[in-house]
Amino acid sequence: SQELARRMEQNSDYIEKIGYIALLHDCGKLGIPDSVLSKPSRLEADERRKIEEHTRLGGEMLKNFTAIEQIKDGALYHHERYDGSGYPEGLKGEQIPLCARIIAVADAYDAMNSKRIYRDNLKPERIRRELINGRGTQFDAEILDAFIELRVSIKTFLGEECSDVIN
Numbered sequence: 001s002q003e004l005a006r007r008m009e010q011n012s013d014y015i016e017k018i019g020y021i022a023l024l025h026d027c028g029k030l031g032i033p034d035s036v037l038s039k040p041s042r043l044e045a046d047e048r049r050k051i052e053e054h055t056r057l058g059g060e061m062l063k064n065f066t067a068i069e070q071i072k073d074g075a076l077y078h079h080e081r082y083d084g085s086g087y088p089e090g091l092k093g094e095q096i097p098l099c100a101r102i103i104a105v106a107d108a109y110d111a112m113n114s115k116r117i118y119r120d121n122l123k124p125e126r127i128r129r130e131l132i133n134g135r136g137t138q139f140d141a142e143i144l145d146a147f148i149e150l151r152v153s154i155k156t157f158l159g160e161e162c163s164d165v166i167n
Contacts, residue, residue: 001099001106007146008102021074021099022106028058028075040117055079055088073097078104083137093140101140105147108134 001022005015029037032054036047043051058075065071077091077100084092096104112127122130128148135144 001102003150004102004106004143004146007150008143017068017070018074018099018102020068021071022103024058024062024071025074025078025103025107026054026058027061028054028056030061031057038117042118052079052087070097070099074099074103076100078107080104081138082140086138096140101143105131105139105143108139109147 002015002019005018010018032050036043036050039047055076055078059072059077062072062075074097076088077096080086080089080091080096080100081104082093082096082101084090109127109131112122112130115121131139131144131148135141
């Protein structure tokens with residue numbers, strides 16, 4: 001999230017701030033039962049609704065934390081979708097705070113690139129395809145483009161032999 005903010009030419013204060021916001025964006029999961037969080041199979045509709053509550057729970061947990069401006073926004077809005085079909089409020093486009101739009105891209109990549117109790121991490125080409133398919137619908141196109149550019153830059157810097165590690 002910080003590197004995306006840097007690529008988007010945000011100021012140094014914002015870049016530092018988004019690091020903290022991103023670290024706490026899923027804090028609301030503390031209020032979700034372990035049986036739901038660690039379920040090894042597909043979630044039922046009521047379990048899905050419980051998981052979705054983590055955004056509101058996180059926003060509530062952080063609402064009075066004033067040392068870092070917008071910290072509750074990262075927790076509350078990181079599952080909003082650019083086309084307005086996300087949750088918890090169905091915000092659309094620039095209505096979604098920038099920090100949440102940035103975290104949404106980084107978080108989606110992390111989720112797909114991580115092994116989960118119910119699946120292995122996705123292959124790099126599948127992750128790239130999923131991200132690109134969400135351009136302008138799930139994700140802010142400018143932020144997604146910056147993310148893809150960032151991944152290409154890292155691969156170029158590290159060399160092609162590292163491509164399977166960093167894709």
